[in-house]
Amino acid sequence: MEYEVVDEKLISETELKEKYTDYVDTNYETGKKLVDHIKKNVKTGNFEDTFNELTALNLGIRDDYLRIIIDVAPTSVDQVRAILAPLKSTIKEDDIKKILAVIKKHL
Secondary structure, eight states: OOOOOOOOOOHHHHHIIIIIIIGGGSHHHHHHHHHHHHHHHHOOOHHHHHHHHHHOOOOOOOOOHHHHHHHOOOSSSSHHHHHHGGGGGOOHHHHHHHHHHHHHHTT
8 A cells, every 4th residue: 555645744642643543554563552652641731722722821832842742741849840941931830730730631
């Protein structure tokens, strides 16, 4: 079977689970491993709602980092700081607590 790339877009594991798991070819070992990984590791319930709530906080965090936060589903301030460390920006602890509240709400 041949496939054609029609678009390249960064998606999170949560998005993959919600929207595209039905399209993964599980007849191949790679497809089986991908589906197993997603079922075991994706914790967040609804990607779109979680992403929209995090975006609505207006913290100036890039979309790709918001996707990582949703996938990792951090439970502590230090975990959020570790995810955001490459951005080299300062985010207040109150804002990080808001992020954690949104993630906790959607677990």
